[in-house]
Amino acid sequence: MSPGRRFLPRLATLSSILLAVALAATPAKSAVETQRIRQFENARVKVWKSIIAPNAPLSPHRHEHGRVLVALQGGTVKIVDQSGASETQTWETGRAYWLPANAPNTLHSDINSGDRPIEVMVVELLDDH
Numbered sequence: 274m275s276p277g278r279r280f281l282p283r284l285a286t287l288s289s290i291l292l293a294v295a296l297a298a299t300p301a302k303s304a305v306e307t308q309r310i311r312q313f314e315n316a317r318v319k320v321w322k323s324i325i326a327p328n329a330p331l332s333p334h335r336h337e338h339g340r341v342l343v344a345l346q347g348g349t350v351k352i353v354d355q356s357g358a359s360e361t362q363t364w365e366t367g368r369a370y371w372l373p374a375n376a377p378n379t380l381h382s383d384i385n386s387g388d389r390p391i392e393v394m395v396v397e398l399l400d401d402h
Contacts, residue, residue, distance in 0.1 A: 305324060305326045307325050307326045309323050310322045310324070316399065316400070317398070317400050318399060319396075319397045321395050322345075322393070323383075323392070323393050324390055324392050325350065327386075327387055327389065329385070330382045330385075331382055337375070338401045340397040340398065341370070341371060341396045341398075342370045342393050343367075343393060344369075344391070344392075345392040347363070347368070349362070349363045349364075350384065351383075352381050355379060
């Protein structure tokens with residue numbers, strides 16, 4: 274067997290090892306999903322973290338109470354009422370916002386109109402009346 278032919282299997286093995294190392298070192302892209310993650314709740318407040326992926330709206334919901342929203346990763350949100358009416362809000366990273374209770378018998382969806390996930394911490398006041 275010629276020297277070149279003996280080298281080919283070693284080269285193939287080395288290539289496979291280098292490819293495996295490169296793939297292991299490459300961070301995996303994790304798909305960000307729209308979700309609501311419960312943080313804390315008692316008789317006075319309910320706290321959750323919402324992640325709103327681009328073009329993946331939160332399901333229709335309502336808020337019976339006023340709440341404070343803190344933008345961990347800001348962005349632009351389109352709030353669409355069940356009637357079709359909508360409003361757009363821009364939440365800046367690191368800023369806090371007051372959002373009042375929703376009108377009775379209404380639902381809305383929140384849609385991230387940007388290209389990056391929005392993350393907010395929400396503190397809903399359960400005894401705000």
